[in-house]
């Protein structure tokens with residue numbers, strides 16, 4: 001679920017994770033996306049843009065990041 005309607009994709013900027021979540025497909029089970037925990041920890045940024053194309057072009061320029069295995073499994077690599 002989006003916390004702000006302008007932002008669909010949330011980055012976990014913790015270097016141990018470096019992953020991106022799709023808040024429109026957030027999974028809230030134990031050990032799944034854990035968005036509230038990421039926000040509480042302060043290790044996050046929002047991606048500008050809300051389309052899949054915005055996500056893909058951002059990922060092309062940031063190969064250290066991959067998709068969350070729960071909400072973006074097609075882009076999960078690590």
Ligand SMILES: [Zn+2]
Pocket residue numbers: 020021022026027032033068069070071072
């Ligand atoms: Zn996720």
